[in-house]
Amino acid sequence: MNEVILEVKNLCKDFTLGVFSKEVKSAVKNVSFEVKKGEIISLIGESGSGKTTIGRMILKLLKPSKGKIIFKDKDITEIKSKKEKKDYYLKVQGIFQDPFSSFNSLYKVDRIFNMIFNSYFPHEEKKDGKIKKALNDVGLKPESVLNKYPHQLSGGQLQRLLIARALLMNVDLLIADELISMLDASTRIGVLNLLGKLSKENGMSVIFITHDLSLGYYLSDTTLIMYKGKLVEKGSTEKIYKNPVHPYTKMLLNSIPDIGFKWKKEEKFLPEKIEIEVNNFYKKNINKDTELEVEKNHKVIVNGR
Ligand SMILES: Nc1ncnc2c1ncn2[C@@H]1O[C@H](COP(=O)(O)OP(=O)(O)OP(=O)(O)O)[C@@H](O)[C@H]1O
Numbered sequence: 001m002n003e004v005i006l007e008v009k010n011l012c013k014d015f016t017l018g019v020f021s022k023e024v025k026s027a028v029k030n031v032s033f034e035v036k037k038g039e040i041i042s043l044i045g046e047s048g049s050g051k052t053t054i055g056r057m058i059l060k061l062l063k064p065s066k067g068k069i070i071f072k073d074k075d076i077t078e079i080k081s082k083k084e085k086k087d088y089y090l091k092v093q094g095i096f097q098d099p100f101s102s103f104n105s106l107y108k109v110d111r112i113f114n115m116i117f118n119s120y121f122p123h124e125e126k127k128d129g130k131i132k133k134a135l136n137d138v139g140l141k142p143e144s145v146l147n148k149y150p151h152q153l154s155g156g157q158l159q160r161l162l163i164a165r166a167l168l169m170n171v172d173l174l175i176a177d178e179l180i181s182m183l184d185a186s187t188r189i190g191v192l193n194l195l196g197k198l199s200k201e202n203g204m205s206v207i208f209i210t211h212d213l214s215l216g217y218y219l220s221d222t223t224l225i226m227y228k229g230k231l232v233e234k235g236s237t238e239k240i241y242k243n244p245v246h247p248y249t250k251m252l253l254n255s256i257p258d259i260g261f262k263w264k265k266e267e268k269f270l271p272e273k274i275e276i277e278v279n280n281f282y283k284k285n286i287n288k289d290t291e292l293e294v295e296k297n298h299k300v301i302v303n304g305r
Pocket of ligand 1: 015016017025026027045046047048049050051052053054211
Protein backbone atom coordinates (compact mmCIF):
# COMPACT_ATOMS: atom_id res chain seq x y z
CA MET A 1 0.00 0.00 0.00
CA ASN A 2 2.78 2.42 -0.77
CA GLU A 3 1.93 3.70 -4.21
CA VAL A 4 0.83 7.34 -3.92
CA ILE A 5 -2.15 7.92 -6.21
CA LEU A 6 -3.12 11.45 -5.18
CA GLU A 7 -1.00 14.34 -4.02
CA VAL A 8 -2.57 17.56 -2.81
CA LYS A 9 0.02 20.32 -2.67
CA ASN A 10 -0.44 23.72 -1.02
CA LEU A 11 -4.09 23.78 -1.97
CA CYS A 12 -6.02 27.03 -1.36
CA LYS A 13 -9.55 28.13 -2.08
CA ASP A 14 -10.81 31.68 -1.64
CA PHE A 15 -14.44 32.53 -2.24
CA THR A 16 -15.45 36.06 -3.12
CA LEU A 17 -18.65 36.81 -1.28
CA GLY A 18 -21.45 38.71 -3.05
CA VAL A 19 -21.48 39.98 -6.63
CA PHE A 20 -20.06 43.45 -6.01
CA SER A 21 -18.35 42.84 -2.68
CA LYS A 22 -14.62 42.50 -2.29
CA GLU A 23 -14.96 40.36 0.82
CA VAL A 24 -12.97 37.17 0.48
CA LYS A 25 -13.49 34.00 2.49
CA SER A 26 -10.45 31.73 2.68
CA ALA A 27 -12.10 28.34 2.91
CA VAL A 28 -8.97 26.22 2.36
CA LYS A 29 -5.50 27.42 3.33
CA ASN A 30 -2.35 25.79 2.07
CA VAL A 31 -3.42 22.18 2.53
CA SER A 32 -1.04 19.34 1.56
CA PHE A 33 -1.46 15.59 1.90
CA GLU A 34 -1.07 12.31 0.01
CA VAL A 35 -3.39 9.38 -0.61
CA LYS A 36 -1.94 5.93 -1.16
CA LYS A 37 -3.49 3.06 -3.09
CA GLY A 38 -6.05 1.22 -0.94
CA GLU A 39 -5.74 3.73 1.89
CA ILE A 40 -8.76 5.08 3.77
CA ILE A 41 -8.25 8.64 4.94
CA SER A 42 -10.64 10.50 7.20
CA LEU A 43 -10.88 14.22 6.72
CA ILE A 44 -12.25 15.44 10.03
CA GLY A 45 -13.20 18.88 11.30
CA GLU A 46 -16.06 21.03 12.48
CA SER A 47 -18.70 22.42 10.15
CA GLY A 48 -17.24 25.07 7.85
CA SER A 49 -13.62 23.94 8.26
CA GLY A 50 -13.19 23.38 4.51
CA LYS A 51 -13.61 19.60 4.17
CA THR A 52 -16.24 19.59 1.43
CA THR A 53 -14.43 22.32 -0.47
CA ILE A 54 -11.33 20.10 -0.63
CA GLY A 55 -13.46 17.17 -1.84
CA ARG A 56 -15.09 19.33 -4.50
CA MET A 57 -11.73 20.55 -5.76
CA ILE A 58 -10.45 16.98 -6.06
CA LEU A 59 -13.60 16.16 -8.01
CA LYS A 60 -13.01 19.16 -10.28
CA LEU A 61 -16.32 20.72 -9.23
CA LEU A 62 -14.44 23.77 -7.93
CA LYS A 63 -11.29 25.40 -9.23
CA PRO A 64 -8.51 25.85 -6.68
CA SER A 65 -7.28 29.41 -6.10
CA LYS A 66 -3.76 28.07 -5.68
CA GLY A 67 -1.98 24.75 -5.42
CA LYS A 68 -1.83 21.46 -7.23
CA ILE A 69 -3.83 18.25 -7.21
CA ILE A 70 -1.79 15.49 -8.77
CA PHE A 71 -3.56 12.24 -9.60
CA LYS A 72 -1.26 9.52 -10.89
CA ASP A 73 1.43 12.00 -11.94
CA LYS A 74 -0.96 14.40 -13.69
CA ASP A 75 -2.04 17.77 -12.36
CA ILE A 76 -5.80 17.53 -12.67
CA THR A 77 -6.27 21.29 -12.36
CA GLU A 78 -4.86 21.41 -15.89
CA ILE A 79 -7.37 18.96 -17.32
CA LYS A 80 -9.54 20.85 -19.80
CA SER A 81 -10.77 18.52 -22.54
CA LYS A 82 -14.00 16.53 -22.22
CA LYS A 83 -12.17 13.29 -22.96
CA GLU A 84 -9.61 13.85 -20.19
CA LYS A 85 -12.37 14.77 -17.75
CA LYS A 86 -14.30 11.63 -18.63
CA ASP A 87 -11.18 9.50 -18.12
CA TYR A 88 -10.63 11.17 -14.76
CA TYR A 89 -14.18 10.47 -13.61
CA LEU A 90 -13.75 6.85 -14.54
CA LYS A 91 -11.09 6.72 -11.81
CA VAL A 92 -12.35 9.23 -9.25
CA GLN A 93 -15.94 9.50 -8.05
CA GLY A 94 -17.74 11.31 -5.24
CA ILE A 95 -20.67 10.62 -2.97
CA PHE A 96 -22.20 13.62 -1.29
CA GLN A 97 -24.30 14.36 1.77
CA ASP A 98 -27.34 14.85 -0.39
CA PRO A 99 -27.56 11.80 -2.64
CA PHE A 100 -30.77 13.09 -4.28
CA SER A 101 -28.80 15.71 -6.20
CA SER A 102 -26.51 13.06 -7.70
CA PHE A 103 -29.23 11.39 -9.76
CA ASN A 104 -31.26 12.56 -12.71
CA SER A 105 -34.76 12.49 -11.26
CA LEU A 106 -36.29 11.73 -14.66
CA TYR A 107 -34.48 8.42 -15.11
CA LYS A 108 -35.19 5.13 -13.41
CA VAL A 109 -32.29 3.40 -11.69
CA ASP A 110 -31.81 0.77 -14.43
CA ARG A 111 -31.40 3.52 -17.03
CA ILE A 112 -28.90 5.35 -14.81
CA PHE A 113 -26.81 2.20 -14.47
CA ASN A 114 -27.10 1.32 -18.15
CA MET A 115 -25.80 4.77 -18.99
CA ILE A 116 -22.56 4.00 -17.13
CA PHE A 117 -21.96 1.11 -19.50
CA ASN A 118 -23.02 3.04 -22.61
CA SER A 119 -20.68 5.80 -21.66
CA TYR A 120 -17.66 3.95 -20.28
CA PHE A 121 -17.84 0.27 -21.25
CA PRO A 122 -19.99 0.03 -24.40
CA HIS A 123 -18.65 -3.45 -25.29
CA GLU A 124 -19.41 -5.08 -21.95
CA GLU A 125 -21.49 -8.20 -22.57
CA LYS A 126 -22.24 -9.15 -18.99
CA LYS A 127 -23.74 -5.77 -18.15
CA ASP A 128 -26.92 -7.02 -16.44
CA GLY A 129 -25.07 -9.54 -14.32
CA LYS A 130 -22.53 -6.94 -13.24
CA ILE A 131 -25.24 -4.46 -12.26
CA LYS A 132 -27.03 -7.10 -10.19
CA LYS A 133 -23.81 -8.15 -8.48
CA ALA A 134 -22.88 -4.55 -7.61
CA LEU A 135 -26.36 -4.00 -6.13
CA ASN A 136 -26.17 -7.21 -4.12
CA ASP A 137 -22.70 -6.22 -2.90
CA VAL A 138 -24.07 -3.01 -1.41
CA GLY A 139 -26.98 -4.82 0.19
CA LEU A 140 -29.71 -3.79 -2.24
CA LYS A 141 -32.15 -6.19 -3.89
CA PRO A 142 -31.91 -5.47 -7.64
CA GLU A 143 -35.62 -6.17 -8.19
CA SER A 144 -36.65 -3.61 -5.59
CA VAL A 145 -34.58 -0.70 -6.91
CA LEU A 146 -33.94 -1.11 -10.64
CA ASN A 147 -37.40 -0.10 -11.78
CA LYS A 148 -37.71 2.87 -9.43
CA TYR A 149 -37.14 6.59 -9.87
CA PRO A 150 -34.70 8.21 -7.41
CA HIS A 151 -37.52 9.97 -5.53
CA GLN A 152 -39.10 6.58 -4.81
CA LEU A 153 -36.01 5.51 -2.83
CA SER A 154 -34.71 6.50 0.58
CA GLY A 155 -31.56 8.56 1.16
CA GLY A 156 -29.79 5.47 2.45
CA GLN A 157 -30.74 3.44 -0.62
CA LEU A 158 -29.48 6.23 -2.89
CA GLN A 159 -26.17 6.37 -1.04
CA ARG A 160 -25.79 2.63 -1.54
CA LEU A 161 -26.58 3.07 -5.23
CA LEU A 162 -23.76 5.59 -5.44
CA ILE A 163 -21.37 3.07 -3.90
CA ALA A 164 -22.63 0.47 -6.37
CA ARG A 165 -21.88 2.91 -9.18
CA ALA A 166 -18.32 3.37 -7.90
CA LEU A 167 -18.04 -0.42 -7.68
CA LEU A 168 -19.16 -0.91 -11.27
CA MET A 169 -16.69 1.65 -12.47
CA ASN A 170 -13.98 0.08 -10.31
CA VAL A 171 -12.77 3.54 -9.28
CA ASP A 172 -9.34 4.16 -7.79
CA LEU A 173 -10.50 6.90 -5.46
CA LEU A 174 -13.85 7.55 -3.82
CA ILE A 175 -14.59 10.83 -2.08
CA ALA A 176 -17.29 10.02 0.47
CA ASP A 177 -18.67 13.22 1.97
CA GLU A 178 -20.79 12.49 5.06
CA LEU A 179 -21.62 9.28 3.28
CA ILE A 180 -23.58 7.58 5.98
CA SER A 181 -25.36 10.64 7.34
CA MET A 182 -28.62 9.36 5.85
CA LEU A 183 -28.36 5.85 7.17
CA ASP A 184 -29.75 4.55 10.40
CA ALA A 185 -27.40 3.14 13.00
CA SER A 186 -27.96 -0.48 12.02
CA THR A 187 -27.16 0.00 8.32
CA ARG A 188 -24.26 2.39 8.96
CA ILE A 189 -21.89 -0.26 10.06
CA GLY A 190 -22.71 -2.36 7.00
CA VAL A 191 -21.83 0.50 4.65
CA LEU A 192 -18.64 1.29 6.57
CA ASN A 193 -17.60 -2.36 6.43
CA LEU A 194 -18.37 -2.39 2.74
CA LEU A 195 -16.03 0.54 2.16
CA GLY A 196 -13.34 -1.19 4.20
CA LYS A 197 -13.80 -4.37 2.15
CA LEU A 198 -13.63 -2.50 -1.16
CA SER A 199 -10.46 -0.77 -0.19
CA LYS A 200 -8.81 -4.03 0.92
CA GLU A 201 -10.03 -6.25 -1.90
CA ASN A 202 -10.09 -3.83 -4.84
CA GLY A 203 -7.35 -1.45 -3.71
CA MET A 204 -9.83 1.44 -3.81
CA SER A 205 -8.70 4.49 -1.83
CA VAL A 206 -11.28 6.49 0.09
CA ILE A 207 -11.31 10.04 1.39
CA PHE A 208 -13.96 9.85 4.09
CA ILE A 209 -15.21 13.29 5.05
CA THR A 210 -16.90 13.45 8.41
CA HIS A 211 -17.23 15.30 11.68
CA ASP A 212 -17.73 12.08 13.53
CA LEU A 213 -14.47 11.06 15.20
CA SER A 214 -15.70 7.62 16.17
CA LEU A 215 -16.56 6.77 12.56
CA GLY A 216 -13.20 8.06 11.42
CA TYR A 217 -11.45 5.92 14.01
CA TYR A 218 -13.41 2.83 13.04
CA LEU A 219 -12.74 3.13 9.33
CA SER A 220 -9.54 4.92 8.53
CA ASP A 221 -5.83 4.18 8.40
CA THR A 222 -4.93 7.84 8.23
CA THR A 223 -6.53 10.93 9.73
CA LEU A 224 -6.40 14.56 8.63
CA ILE A 225 -7.73 17.12 11.10
CA MET A 226 -8.99 20.43 9.68
CA TYR A 227 -9.52 23.63 11.65
CA LYS A 228 -10.70 26.84 9.98
CA GLY A 229 -9.46 25.93 6.51
CA LYS A 230 -6.09 24.62 7.69
CA LEU A 231 -4.89 21.10 8.04
CA VAL A 232 -3.61 21.06 11.63
CA GLU A 233 -2.64 17.46 12.31
CA LYS A 234 -2.14 14.46 10.04
CA GLY A 235 -0.88 10.90 10.16
CA SER A 236 -1.73 7.46 11.47
CA THR A 237 -5.23 7.36 12.95
CA GLU A 238 -4.02 5.24 15.86
CA LYS A 239 -1.22 7.68 16.71
CA ILE A 240 -3.29 10.85 16.44
CA TYR A 241 -6.10 9.47 18.61
CA LYS A 242 -3.63 8.21 21.24
CA ASN A 243 -1.35 11.20 21.24
CA PRO A 244 -3.05 14.35 19.88
CA VAL A 245 -0.75 17.39 19.85
CA HIS A 246 -2.61 20.29 18.25
CA PRO A 247 -4.94 21.96 20.79
CA TYR A 248 -7.88 21.68 18.39
CA THR A 249 -7.37 17.93 17.96
CA LYS A 250 -7.07 17.56 21.74
CA MET A 251 -10.35 19.35 22.33
CA LEU A 252 -12.07 17.47 19.54
CA LEU A 253 -11.07 14.15 21.08
CA ASN A 254 -12.07 15.34 24.54
CA SER A 255 -15.48 16.27 23.24
CA ILE A 256 -16.60 12.75 22.36
CA PRO A 257 -19.48 12.14 24.77
CA ASP A 258 -19.36 8.96 26.83
CA ILE A 259 -22.61 7.12 27.40
CA GLY A 260 -23.68 7.46 31.04
CA PHE A 261 -21.31 10.37 31.67
CA LYS A 262 -22.69 13.91 32.03
CA TRP A 263 -20.51 16.76 30.81
CA LYS A 264 -19.43 19.39 33.30
CA LYS A 265 -19.87 22.94 32.11
CA GLU A 266 -16.13 23.68 31.80
CA GLU A 267 -15.59 20.61 29.65
CA LYS A 268 -17.85 21.85 26.91
CA PHE A 269 -16.45 22.49 23.47
CA LEU A 270 -16.33 26.29 23.46
CA PRO A 271 -15.24 27.90 20.16
CA GLU A 272 -13.73 30.99 21.88
CA LYS A 273 -11.69 28.81 24.20
CA ILE A 274 -10.35 26.77 21.31
CA GLU A 275 -9.39 29.88 19.37
CA ILE A 276 -7.38 31.25 22.32
CA GLU A 277 -5.60 27.94 22.84
CA VAL A 278 -4.84 27.53 19.14
CA ASN A 279 -3.43 31.09 18.92
CA ASN A 280 -1.25 30.48 21.99
CA PHE A 281 0.01 27.26 20.47
CA TYR A 282 0.95 29.07 17.24
CA LYS A 283 2.63 31.92 19.17
CA LYS A 284 4.74 29.44 21.13
CA ASN A 285 5.90 27.78 17.93
CA ILE A 286 6.35 30.88 15.80
CA ASN A 287 10.03 30.22 15.11
CA LYS A 288 9.61 26.60 14.19
CA ASP A 289 9.01 25.08 10.77
CA THR A 290 5.38 24.83 9.75
CA GLU A 291 5.20 21.05 9.99
CA LEU A 292 6.72 19.20 12.92
CA GLU A 293 7.11 15.45 13.09
CA VAL A 294 5.65 14.26 16.39
CA GLU A 295 6.59 10.65 15.70
CA LYS A 296 6.88 8.49 12.59
CA ASN A 297 3.76 9.01 10.44
CA HIS A 298 2.33 11.72 12.70
CA LYS A 299 2.78 15.42 11.97
CA VAL A 300 1.38 18.58 13.49
CA ILE A 301 1.18 22.00 11.89
CA VAL A 302 2.61 24.40 14.41
CA ASN A 303 2.23 27.83 12.98
CA GLY A 304 -0.80 29.73 11.85
CA ARG A 305 0.53 31.41 8.73
N1 LIG B 1 -19.65 28.54 -2.94
C1 LIG B 1 -19.28 29.15 -1.82
N2 LIG B 1 -19.27 30.51 -1.72
C2 LIG B 1 -18.88 31.14 -0.61
N3 LIG B 1 -18.45 30.50 0.51
C3 LIG B 1 -18.43 29.16 0.48
C4 LIG B 1 -18.84 28.41 -0.67
N4 LIG B 1 -18.71 27.08 -0.40
C5 LIG B 1 -18.24 27.00 0.87
N5 LIG B 1 -18.08 28.25 1.40
C6 LIG B 1 -17.58 28.57 2.73
O1 LIG B 1 -16.33 27.94 2.89
C7 LIG B 1 -16.18 27.44 4.21
C8 LIG B 1 -15.88 25.95 4.15
O2 LIG B 1 -17.05 25.27 3.72
P1 LIG B 1 -17.11 23.69 3.56
O3 LIG B 1 -18.46 23.34 3.02
O4 LIG B 1 -15.94 23.24 2.80
O5 LIG B 1 -16.98 23.21 5.07
P2 LIG B 1 -17.17 21.76 5.71
O6 LIG B 1 -16.03 21.57 6.62
O7 LIG B 1 -17.35 20.75 4.63
O8 LIG B 1 -18.50 21.94 6.51
P3 LIG B 1 -19.75 20.88 6.75
O9 LIG B 1 -19.19 19.81 7.61
O10 LIG B 1 -20.77 21.72 7.42
O11 LIG B 1 -20.17 20.39 5.39
C9 LIG B 1 -17.46 27.77 4.95
O12 LIG B 1 -17.26 28.97 5.67
C10 LIG B 1 -18.45 27.99 3.83
O13 LIG B 1 -19.44 28.91 4.22
